[in-house]
Amino acid sequence: MAAFFTAFFVVCAMMVGTVVSDPDMLQDICVADLASGVKVNGFVCKANATADDFFSDILDVGxxxxxxxxxxxxxxxxxxxxxxxxxxxxxxxxGNVPAAVIAAFNSQLPGTQSIAATLFAANPPVPNNVLTKAFMIGNKEVDKIKSRLAPKK
Known part of the structure; x- marks a missing residue:
């Protein structure tokens, strides 16, 4: 009987890793059909995506x-x-024209990270124009937040 419980426990322990991963994506790409009248949970995908659907100019990323x-x-x-x-x-x-980005996320569990300290006390600093646009605040407010979150020397 003890051997049965040991074998059962080992099998259960081995199966734990199979149920803790993120599910696979249901589709590779989805170019939204903005002209469609159907809008259930967002826009539906276009029937045929073409290379012209993926355009960009210049992006600053980090x-x-x-x-x-x-x-x-x-x-x-x-x-x-x-x-x-x-x-x-x-x-x-x-850039001077709209840019499009293809983004894919590979996890539903991003972990934890202090957003304020990460963005406003980074070294080298995150550009002010990125922070002002992201948080819809002015340069004065960005500088004020950066001064309060600056590392102590």
């Missing part, structure tokens, strides 16, 4: 590590940038 270090880059059409799982990140259109 992410912040858990040690508040900013890594950023300007990317152009056709380039790719990968954000590490669970970190605070941003994308800002730096």
């Amino acid at each position: 992410f912040l590590t858990t040690a508040n270090v900013l890594y950023s880059k300007t990317i152009k059409q056709g380039e790719i940038f990968t954000f590490p799982k669970g970190l605070v990140h941003f994308q800002k259109n730096n």
